[in-house]
Amino acid sequence: MAKSTAMSWTILLASAVLEAVWATALGLSDGFTRALPTLTFAITAALSLAGLGLAVKRIPLGTAYAVWVGIGAALTVGWAMATGVEPASPVKLLFIAGIVGCAAGLKLLPAGDQPVPPAGQSPSAAESPHV
Template sequence: MAWIVLVISGLFEAVWATALGKSEGFTKLSPTIVFGVGLVISMAGLAYAMRTLPIGTAYAVWVGIGATLTVGYAMLTGTESASLVKILLILGIVGCVVGLKVLH
């Protein structure tokens, strides 16, 4: 159960990180609200998962999921440029996250 919650909280990390960028310094209301809700859900899930998973592993997986989805979304929407090197590096992060899960 902790792994499922951790993955979901990683998804919400990508939500709040993207909303933070779109809030333009908390000057836009809707993205600011999405940021706040996403942040609370993400942190609560991370805290729950860390009750049974090793802290370092849980945090690395959470960050890896959030970073991968955030940059993937930015590349898909054109907010950030895409390149083969970036994609390969992101796939490296995914591989490391999967490796941490397999080793646990």
């Protein structure tokens, strides 16, 4: 279980990186009128969402989504500042560090012994990997 949970976190973090790529490509696509950024957006958005979907098999949805959005947003803003698209400031960097810190904090929380079953599903069904 621990190994597959670690793999889920790796997939989630890779998906967050892809989120930053698709968000940046979306901005560069000029309303989907530029072919390469539009294609980059479509491919990386699909891969990012697929990775998020895989990660939530082992990571609670709320936690996974918060980490995915937070890391993706921080990377998107960081890239925009590094490339000069968006101005950087110490306060902005502090708030971005706060987003990353909060996402890391969610990862550090204990996972518990059993995954929480979806509403209406019995706990024994949640334990079976074939449900």
